Amino acid sequence: MHSPLPAIGQVLAVILSLLGALAAPAHAGDEIRIQEEIWALPLPLPMFAYLVRPVGDGPFPLVIMNHGVSLNPTDRSFFPLVEFRDAATWFAKRGYLVVAPVGSGYGAAAIDIPERAIFGPFFSKIGKCSNPNFRDAGMAVAQVDLWIIDYLAAEKRIIPKDVIVVGQSAGGWASIALSSVNPPQVKAIITFAAGRGGRVGGKPNNNCAPDKLVEATADFGRTSRVPMLWIYIENDTFFGPDLSKRMHDAFTAAGGRAEYHLMPPFGNEGHFFIGSPDAIPLWSPLVTKFLDAPK
Template identity: 30%
Template sequence: MIAVPTNSLTSESLTIPSRVVDPVLCRPFTINATYYPPADTAGPAPLVVFNHGSTGQGADRGRIPRRAVLRYESQARYFHDRGFAFVAPMRRGRGGSEGEYLESYEWNALKLAEGLQHALDDVGATVNFMRQRSDIDARRILVAGHSRGGLLSVVYAGLHPAGLVGSINFAGGWIAENGMMEDFNREVFVRAGAGAEAPSLWLYAENDRHHSTAMIRRWHDAYTGAGGSAELYLFGPVDDDEGHQLLERPGLWQSAMDAFLHQLGFFW
């Protein structure tokens, strides 16, 4: 474990055992994560587990190289300033994590569902690992993420609500809109909403290149109709990456996030 200062933040590289055993090594694959400890060491701190998106479709030719490590420093700083610890895991086959990239992009519901399950396993391994740390309050954990990681966080919270106080969805969706597969995201959100116990915050830009405003509203209606509680914010057009990189614009979402955290009982 190596501590690295990042403009007043300190980060540590964590090695987390996954739930899947490598048949060659005869041990669990390891997940690499960047961890930002809380500023106040007086007692256990609430935690945000932040889940990344597709990382360029898992290939080095993608927009984000497969082995790039996404640390989400600016997002970590926002939560750090409010008393949270923050961890950003790289799922199997990405960054410094072992294993194979298994999150399919095929227009096939079964393949997509298999990839989503692999991702949920990695989130679960991370949450359970962090719960064992003495500096983390295991009863106050938020799951959050961007793009695929946004949907993943909402779904994980719906399937595994124990100990989670909320979920945060930045521009979330597992697959871009397509005539054959447009119901995949909606059906996944319905499943999550049926089991959700904690509130959720959804943050999208109106010009998201992957998801239309009408589609986003249908997903939100499906989630809340199934029993989930989610507050949806649709912000005006964002010019970076055709609206999909809203998380890089804290000036837009910070007030909504502050209000959500206060709703959950966090004060600073």
């Protein structure tokens, strides 16, 4: 169903699987023992992924975690292979197989060849700030999520109709985009600080065409029916409270299903809330309640 990895991908897959096995043994003291791995996913657009899961053969319910983006090739070149380790571990200890793909266009080659990285192009551009294409940028990453679901289902590693998608920043925006096509495998979506075009030029609360972002959010809401939980932080300087509330109002007015929660300020910059282990006690009760509620 999927094209095979190129030769370099096969070599990297072997090397990284060995590194993952050495770096992350199972945690014997936990109620659910987990293990961490690094995979090279043989998708139509191959990419690396951090994976953490319960020990055993499965199949397991799946969590996909979508990361944010940088439009700067230098920043993308330093992007970490494992960004959400603590949050991913929280889900894995609750029985989920967690996959956090590293988007195509990231890694060492991003600086040498700005439009390409180890496995392919940086494909989630929004275009010019004066006329951004927020919709297609979100749908591009949403397509990757669908490929991952199909691949892991074909490998019989997951329970195909028990998928949760989690996204931060641009990854959260992609998760909202995914909800608009209502994949039957996806039962719930959780976003943290979702949006695109934030902090233009590195300036706090300087957004690229915020009205167009709200309009695109409404467009997704017209067809989205997947239950969603949207979490934002008061001191997020990428997508502040006024903008995030406008996005939510537009999404739900159009028919989308989303709970909105604005959390108190966190650290110096709330946008990266999900990446901190100190934030887990703050967001985990909301997430647990949301996931346990009838869908």
